[in-house]
Amino acid sequence: MAKSDEKITLKKGPWNPEEDRKLIAYITRYGIWNWSQMAKPAGLQRSGKSCRLRWVNYLRPGLKHGNFTREEVETILDLHQKLGNRWSVIASRLPGRTDNEIKNYWNTHLSRRLKHDLVPKTESFQIPIIETEPKSSSEIVLPPGNAPKASNAETSGAIQLPLCSSNPAGEIDKSKTFGELQSILEQSFSAQGSYKHYKKMHF
DNA sequence: AAGTCATACAACCGCCGGAAT
DNA sequence: TATTCCGGCGGTTGTATGACT
Numbered sequence: 001m002a003k004s005d006e007k008i009t010l011k012k013g014p015w016n017p018e019e020d021r022k023l024i025a026y027i028t029r030y031g032i033w034n035w036s037q038m039a040k041p042a043g044l045q046r047s048g049k050s051c052r053l054r055w056v057n058y059l060r061p062g063l064k065h066g067n068f069t070r071e072e073v074e075t076i077l078d079l080h081q082k083l084g085n086r087w088s089v090i091a092s093r094l095p096g097r098t099d100n101e102i103k104n105y106w107n108t109h110l111s112r113r114l115k116h117d118l119v120p121k122t123e124s125f126q127i128p129i130i131e132t133e134p135k136s137s138s139e140i141v142l143p144p145g146n147a148p149k150a151s152n153a154e155t156s157g158a159i160q161l162p163l164c165s166s167n168p169a170g171e172i173d174k175s176k177t178f179g180e181l182q183s184i185l186e187q188s189f190s191a192q193g194s195y196k197h198y199k200k201m202h203f
Numbered sequence: 204a205a206g207t208c209a210t211a212c213a214a215c216c217g218c219c220g221g222a223a224t
Numbered sequence: 225t226a227t228t229c230c231g232g233c234g235g236t237t238g239t240a241t242g243a244c245t
Contacts (some may be wrong), residue, residue: 013214013238015214036229048231053214086233087233100214101212107212206231206244207243207244209241213237213238213239215236215237216236216237217235219232221229222229223228223230
């Protein structure tokens, strides 16, 4: 930890749209090089961990948000039975899903059901999952053609972005318009109603 | 309409392993 | 070899929201 960082009061709690835009803009321009050092030049008073978590779990392109499909739930149940709470491994088998999201889903939907249902058979579950077609605007799954590519980078959070050859610790790309950045955000939320909810809350 | 409770999920914390020095 | 730093992981917490009374 750099001494200079210790003097800065790092912000905690929910991210606001401006912070998201800054992080997206910085990563779009410079890529991911060092989380702990990126925050400052990106204009964020956040810890590297916080930036990484926000990117990996929420802002990273290709992420699905919203309800799990029946197929995904069955995969989770199957892998959890085999692997236990190895969420990152399970997430690597579900493109577009993060370990955090799967963990949350398990804790809120599945573990409780398992406690109530003595027989953990998938067909015995009454889980709020969706089939191929969404039931409503808030239950939209990833549209065709927007499916993220499965790769190791999916879970690691690594992305194909321009690498910074020189010192990237400069200003963020101010040439990015709000619209461009918002479109990146929208892409992140493209699959579901969460972005609508997000906009409702923050914009 | 107001208060209370339950649910969902974003975010934080602590720990660990690997890489760099 | 020992130490430090960083990224990643899993557990847990805090809070917003919806359902219910």
